[in-house]
Amino acid sequence: MRRSYITIIEELIRFVLSVFFLSVLVFTLSRVAPGDPLYAYYGDRVEKMGTLEQEAARERLGLHEPIPVQYVRWVKNAAHGDFGISYQYKRDVKEVIAGRLGNTLLLGGLGFVIIFVLALLLGLFCAWREEKRADKIVCGIGTLTSCIPEFWLSLLLILVFSVWLKWLPSSGAYSMGAEGSLADRGRHLLLPLTVVVLGHLWYYAYLVRNRLLEETRADYVLLARMKGLSGKQVLYRHCLRNALPSYLSMMAIAFPHILGGTYVAETVFSYPGIGTLAYESARYQDYNLLMLVSLMTGILVIFGNMIAEILNERIDPRIYLKTEAQQRR
């Protein structure tokens, strides 16, 4: 067991501190940003309210106090599991999120796994066939797909597969009355998933390709070739191992990025997920909702980084020893 209890405790402290700073930052920024949260709660009726009425409404929502006081109150409530109500939906924010979280996790999670595996395979393939015709074709197609705006691609897919061919549904997460059907869920997922994957895939695949090519020029590759290994074997056994830590670190950070990237697909395909919710909460100053969505994303990033760090230490012992040496100092 490489990680001592001290390291685990240290990481827990780091985790709590990161969440604390993130919450302070999001709380403060959302409140100093221009806009009025009363619009989220009362809609256009705000314009007809008098100043006194608006002040009373702010007081009811707890928005009249200074930001630090509001923050302390929010922390106290959050510690008891109360994250407040959504101004827009007039419901507990946990309930609002819970109804959509599963959908986003399914879309974003599946998208992430597919991107992770495909990017690695494509990167490996291109590095293996460097500058050959196959590499050039894949690079060309990859660059082209990454240049297509996601909303345009979404509309194109709807036009072809939903309107012309009528093979796949154009919106929603499931058909009415078919909530439990896996096949129906799969059919609804296919188009938004394609958009999410194509929107991100080449960026990561190209990164893997370049990282691997960097490794193939390293001196240890010559020694490995001198042992009698083929170029392909060197790529898989040596270069990939050395390129993996940076790929894992990047993908750990990429998880919330890809999850956030589901927003366009969610919007165009009217897919009920967190992406649209995050956007709406920021746009309409739905503070409580914004706080919870941001915190969840932040926690995902921190967790992702921790997992990547643990995996990296297992792959590359230099990382573990560097951390150990820093701790000793």
Added chain:
Amino acid sequence: MDVLTVKDLSVSFYRESGEIEAVKHVSFSLRPGEILVIMGDTGCGKSVLCKSIVKLLPDIAKIKTGQILFQGKEITGYSEKEMQKLRGASFSMIFQNPMTALNPCMSVGAQIAEAVRLRSPELSRRERWDRVIELLELVGIDRAKERAGQYPFHFSGGMAQRCVIAIALAADPAVLFADEPTTSLDEGMQEQILALLLELREKLGMAVILITHNPKVAARVADRAALMRDGELYRIGDTEEIFEEIIYNNY
């Protein structure tokens, strides 16, 4: 019979700017157990010559003319697969910087074991590991069992170079190419590595092509020496004669 014969070998690099001749009509032969030192300035084509013999040239480089014979058999036209077999079994190479020549993410033992497995696939895991320890002991690594599990960054430059030599020896090579193996080491360590090479040559009887631009290194180990200049093998012969040439012409 000579273990290696190179006849009229020319190697060129093809860049967008045009062709660059790195090795020009080089011919020499290597006797079994002999140490041939190739000297010359940086960029004169010494390393390219060695890499062209073992066919580890970059894609932009090509052998233009010439023949390479290993134990009397022509290998110039060998495919990559055939060369792989030869590299794993008959040719080995050690490099200038041992710290970058070893894979930083693999334990030294695992890297030697990989070479042992390629040379002797019939060995069991246990036998393979025994051979790793044996090789580490052969190149003078103390506490070989313990050190086999360590990573390259745990080793000093000299110790790492010993590990690279252990990898090279796993193939039990007929020819060992040593591409400036002492350049990145301090003088004390240089002497140790050269003494080790001489000792191993005595024990195992392999021929060595040693590349260096350090005349002291050449004088210490060479049976014969060669001088390269601008891609040409300018002179080859008795070490003393070559040194006289170097001093006389102020190379």
